[in-house]
Amino acid sequence: MAQDVIVLTPKMPDPRSLLVGLFAGGPGLSLSEDHGGGVVQLCGPDGVPLVALDAPLLVHTPGEAERLLGPEVTAPPLPYWWMETRASSAVPEATPLAGSVGGRLTTLLGGTVWPPQTATTRTVEIPGDRDRTDTARHDGFAATVDVLTESTAVVLSDRPVLPLTTRLADTLRTATAANRALHLVTPPHTRLTLPLHRALSGSPNRWVVQDPLGGYYDGSSGIRLAWRDGTFTAATDTEPPMPPVTSERRLTLTFRTVHAPDADLTIGLGLEAAWRHLTGAPPVGWSTAEPVNLPWSPAQLTDLARTRAPAATHVVVIGDPVRPSIATLRVSRTTAGVAQDVTLSLGYVSPTDVPLDAVEPLAAHLVAEHRLTTMLTTLQAGRSDLTFAPGPEAPPVPVSFTLGARDVHSVGLDHAGRPPLPTPPRRLGRPNAPALHYLFADGPGIDPWTQLRRLTEHLESA
Structure with a gap:
């Protein structure tokens, strides 16, 4: 099994320290670059990649090391540098080589290596006369x-x-x-x-x-x-x-907002509003991947989306570790404008902790201030730390669906307001151009997914 070795240092890994670390296998190894220089590969005498080193990230986000590496990890004070290395599974010496790279870097820069037992400073001898075929180096996959x-x-x-x-x-x-x-x-x-x-x-x-x-x-x-x-x-x-039985819950909101592509448009404000409504605080960080390393900044997120337009932008957003919460955000250009597709999940240790009464006020706020088009809210039995263990989970249960004012107008208020549901929808937003908030009943003989399907068919039949 391939081994990842992660280096956390209070100082930036500079060329000198990287050079010392890369000599962990002696002078007979060579370097190559991949993914536009974002990955440096340490290769054996036969040219086979042994260890891949990603570009270091400066982490400003609290709790990321503990979230991804475990509560026992000792990370340097914020901000600190995070460097991922990956040892090839094809070469037995690759894992100790990655550990020696990490040990040498932390000897020079301070910090810690994860897993801690991999850290050494010894030189790892790499045989160079093996008959080995490295097919994974082709087609841009590297090591x-x-x-x-x-x-x-x-x-x-x-x-x-x-x-x-x-x-x-x-x-x-x-x-x-x-x-x-x-x-x-x-x-x-x-x-x-x-x-x-x-x-x-x-x-x-x-x-x-x-x-x-x-x-x-x-x-x-x-x-x-x-x-x-x-x-x-x-x-x-x-x-x-069968899925395991648990009292822990995940609340997930999947919603879209669409704005005109104005010069003063700021990305991420609807997502931040949802976070504040459900947790009492804004997100703490964002990034294009994990670990989430950048402090939350809608202005910087907007700059990235504009730089990548018209291509879509995908980011991960994280909340304070005290309240497990994480979201994915996709920003794209559509014929209607700039669409922001959000999937926000929050974890709770007990069903009684889930703030279901906050969903409708949030929907009303997103309708009034952020041009909400749709929002589906589901509740699911699952780990409150928002990770997934192997095996099946109980399926999510739909709680509510919100249809924005523009789509209500397109469907027709009279038709959209008479769905085949046990209870009528609630009107949100302006009286003359309302959005509609539909609630799904749950109980013996009542299937919320069937209600959602019937509602969808009803709206599409207009």
Whole structure:
């Protein structure tokens, strides 16, 4: 299994310290660059990549090291530098080499190495006479991919919490562009962060878990998997296991706002308003991947979106660690204007902690101030730390749906206001141009998903 070694330092890894670290394998190794220079690869005498080092990130966000590496990690005071290194799974010496790189960097710069037992400063001898074929270096995958077939890129990883790193995000984009699936293989103790779990949720991508008793199973559904014809597929005659029972809950709001592409438009204000309504505070950080390293700034987010336009911008947003909360935001240009698609999830240890009574006032605020078009609110039994353990989870349950004023007008207020639901919708916003907020009933013999389907069919039939 490939080993990630992460270096946290109070000082920036400068060229001198990096050079000392890269000599952990002696003078016979060489360097190469990939992903536009964002990744430096330490290669053996035969040219095979051994360790990939990502560009260091300056982390301003509280709690990121603890969220992604575990509560026992000792991170330097904020802000600190975060450097990810990945040892190849094909070379036994690669993991101790990555640990020696990390140990040398922290000897010079201070800080800590994770996992701590990997840190050394010894020189790792790398044999150079092995007959080895490195197929994963082709097609732009570099040392990120452990197995590459005609249909699938397989990445092996062993971390307690696996996030959507820049490297994994790039690998997913490369696989998609090459018409390949990305299959992420982990041991059963690994959990995925919410952004990575969402990124892998679309077919043909898959989270694959090694079963300690032998074989593999799907990390999201729990069904048995088999390796056939260069990819992981569902084994025959397999039944998914039942999801575990838990009192913890995840509240998820999926909403879209659309604004005219004005010069004074600021991105992220609707998302910030939702955060304040549900937690009492704004987000603390944002980034294009994990770890989330930048302090929350709608102005900087707006600058990034403008720089990337007309291409879409995808970012991850995080809240204060006291209240687990995380969101993904996609900014794109549409025929109607600048669309901001948000999926915001919050974790609670008990169903009684979920602020369901705050959802309708939030919807009213987003309608009045941020041009909300739609918002679906769901509640799901699941880990309150917003990570995903291997195996199935209970499906989310729809709580409410909000239709913005523009779409109510398009459907027709009379038609949209008479849905096939147990209770009529509530009007939000201006009396002469209202939005509608629909509530779904839940109880014995009442299926909220059926109500949502009927509502959707009703609105589309106008």
